[in-house]
Amino acid sequence: MTNPAKYQPSEREQAFLSTVENGKYNRGIVTGIGKFMSGDVPEEMRDFYSADELAALTELDGSQRDVQARMPVKITRHYFEQAKKSRPMQVLIKASPNETADLEGAEDPGKQMDYSPVEGLIHKYELGLIYVASTCSAHCRFCYREELIAKKEVTRPDGTVAPKGLARIEELVPYILEHNRLVAENGGRHPETGREKLREILMSGGDPMVLGNKNIAAWLAALAEAGIESIRIGTKELAFFPDRFDETFMAMLDRFHETYPEVNLRMMVHFNHPDEFLKKAEDGSYIEQPAGGLEWLDNTRAAVRRLRARNWINVDNQAPIIKGINNDPDALRVMQRELKRSGVENHYFFCGRDIVGYKAFNVPIEEAWQILNESQKGLSGVETHARLSITHYKGKTEVAAVTNEPIPGLPGAENGVVILKLLRSAADAPDRAKVTIVGRNPEAIWFSGYDDRVLFDEAGLYSIYGIDLLARSNAA
Amino acid sequence: MTYVVTENCIKCKYTDCVSVCPVDCFYEGPNFLAIHPDECIDCGDCVPVCPAEAIVPDTELTEAQKPFLALNAELAESWECITEQKPSLPEAAKWDGVAGKLEHLER
Numbered sequence: 001m002t003n004p005a006k007y008q009p010s011e012r013e014q015a016f017l018s019t020v021e022n023g024k025y026n027r028g029i030v031t032g033i034g035k036f037m038s039g040d041v042p043e044e045m046r047d048f049y050s051a052d053e054l055a056a057l058t059e060l061d062g063s064q065r066d067v068q069a070r071m072p073v074k075i076t077r078h079y080f081e082q083a084k085k086s087r088p089m090q091v092l093i094k095a096s097p098n099e100t101a102d103l104e105g106a107e108d109p110g111k112q113m114d115y116s117p118v119e120g121l122i123h124k125y126e127l128g129l130i131y132v133a134s135t136c137s138a139h140c141r142f143c144y145r146e147e148l149i150a151k152k153e154v155t156r157p158d159g160t161v162a163p164k165g166l167a168r169i170e171e172l173v174p175y176i177l178e179h180n181r182l183v184a185e186n187g188g189r190h191p192e193t194g195r196e197k198l199r200e201i202l203m204s205g206g207d208p209m210v211l212g213n214k215n216i217a218a219w220l221a222a223l224a225e226a227g228i229e230s231i232r233i234g235t236k237e238l239a240f241f242p243d244r245f246d247e248t249f250m251a252m253l254d255r256f257h258e259t260y261p262e263v264n265l266r267m268m269v270h271f272n273h274p275d276e277f278l279k280k281a282e283d284g285s286y287i288e289q290p291a292g293g294l295e296w297l298d299n300t301r302a303a304v305r306r307l308r309a310r311n312w313i314n315v316d317n318q319a320p321i322i323k324g325i326n327n328d329p330d331a332l333r334v335m336q337r338e339l340k341r342s343g344v345e346n347h348y349f350f351c352g353r354d355i356v357g358y359k360a361f362n363v364p365i366e367e368a369w370q371i372l373n374e375s376q377k378g379l380s381g382v383e384t385h386a387r388l389s390i391t392h393y394k395g396k397t398e399v400a401a402v403t404n405e406p407i408p409g410l411p412g413a414e415n416g417v418v419i420l421k422l423l424r425s426a427a428d429a430p431d432r433a434k435v436t437i438v439g440r441n442p443e444a445i446w447f448s449g450y451d452d453r454v455l456f457d458e459a460g461l462y463s464i465y466g467i468d469l470l471a472r473s474n475a476a
Numbered sequence: 477m478t479y480v481v482t483e484n485c486i487k488c489k490y491t492d493c494v495s496v497c498p499v500d501c502f503y504e505g506p507n508f509l510a511i512h513p514d515e516c517i518d519c520g521d522c523v524p525v526c527p528a529e530a531i532v533p534d535t536e537l538t539e540a541q542k543p544f545l546a547l548n549a550e551l552a553e554s555w556e557c558i559t560e561q562k563p564s565l566p567e568a569a570k571w572d573g574v575a576g577k578l579e580h581l582e583r
Binding site: 022024025026027028029031032034035074133134135137151206210211212214215 | 498500514515516517518519520533535557559
């Protein structure tokens with residue numbers, strides 16, 4: 001690895017950074033099944049795993065099916081308190097032998113490593129994604145960043161094998177400046193890749209909100225100085241530890257905004273289920289407020305309010321639809337309604353990725369579409385902004401519709417079709433909004449489930465892999 | 477859970493751990509560093525960078541190392557937080573690996 005020169009913050013940057021204070025947080029994190037085995041957890045948590053559950057998990061230790069090696073167990077006290085009363089949250093956070101019952105799947109189905117010009121950066125669109133933290137406050141069992149979180153080695157496009165590294169300011173900033181310089185000199189497009197200016201960076205990981213305020217501030221300022229107009233922070237901390245969004249964090253953001261008033265912040269939050277932010281009555285039901293809406297957990301509501309009180313910060317929710325957690329139209333309906341009511345936009349729902357050890361969580365694509373569609377019945381237009389998205393190598397793709405009716409005279413469409421629409425397209429977006437239509441396969445969990453029934457492929461989702469239309473392969 | 481700084485940090489204090497800690501949970505004494513157990517988020521990033529191999533998860537402490545769990549908690553409360561790497565102590569290389577360093581711990 002090259003060792004670039006140490007990053008020199010500008011005077012403006014230093015003035016901002018000198019005002020930042022770190023908050024102090026006690027997340028009450030418990031990591032590792034061993035803690036539950038030995039009883040070395042707070043007394044109330046001792047029954048979180050039954051003796052049978054613990055025995056079934058530890059039996060797999062050291063085997064190919066080692067659940068803890070796939071993803072270490074990790075939970076915060078806040079999440080535990082909610083999960084006690086919620087089966088879906090338990091599925092999200094508790095390890096289960098089912099996770100490794102089927103080990104098929106691809107290592108990197110989105111082939112994201114192809115788009116990584118410097119360590120810790122995925123540069124696919126005019127938006128770049130950076131890894132700034134290698135852990136989260138707790139671990140979702142369905143996490144698809146397991147190679148980063150569990151520190152696994154990945155194969156790079158050049159064939160080398162190494163653990164995924166984090167982005168470094170001193171490497172990333174020169175890359176952004178150089179990319180944007182070339183784009184500007186070349187009339188708005190990169191001369192080789194055709195990409196636009198890098199305008200937006202998504203800070204991800206891991207969860208950037210595990211970092212201290214000073215670390216987050218250093219990233220925000222460095223990105224702003226490099227000319228980034230919008231910064232996203234991808235975080236599940238509102239669900240895991242909402243007290244992280246405290247006054248010291250907001251004070252840092254306010255100073256940042258004073259220093260860089262044109263830069264937008266987009267908090268990309270991650271709620272899977274309304275149990276993660278709503279209070280429950282003794283009987284397990286949500287609590288209706290006399291003045292309307294349902295009652296939120298006080299600290300989660302306060303955190304959202306603090307963010308939304310700042311007009312330069314947007315809050316968007318995005319979440320995968322996962323078996324046993326939120327494959328439930330009623331839960332998703334409540335979630336979309338309550339998030340919108342509190343000023344959180346419903347952005348994407350995702351189909352689960354076809355990664356190794358992931359089948360325990362996957363809902364088939366067509367079923368996920370039906371669940372989301374069902375959940376949006378009875379919601380108003382502004383509450384139904386969320387789309388179902390599946391990540392293709394070429395770009396984010398919407399599962400736009402699933403029909404029950406056949407298309408008359410079209411072989412392969414006897415059971416209806418699935419209409420896929422490319423929402424984003426890498427580089428200079430040549431294929432944006434183009435459509436692919438495939439014959440239905442209710443079992444399909446990934447694009448490959450339709451390889452033998454492609455009916456129309458304007459978007460090139462299949463032709464990119466040399467997969468022909470059904471009509472033409474039948475003729476051949 | 478938390479990670480724990482153990483005996484071999486004493487009189488070495490390399491501070492490589494401080495440069496990688498995402499949450500700034502290291503606290504600095506005269507010749508030792510301590511991790512605040514409530515603030516540590518169990519990422520383990522500090523473990524491979526420690527030249528003295530002094531950092532251990534609390535689940536893997538040997539019997540001899542176990543007292544360091546409470547010691548880290550106690551010292552982190554009384555010492556100042558350290559957020560930037562600095563040069564190691566002058567005789568770090570000489571003391572790295574020496575047994576029985578606990579008696580040299582300065583508070």
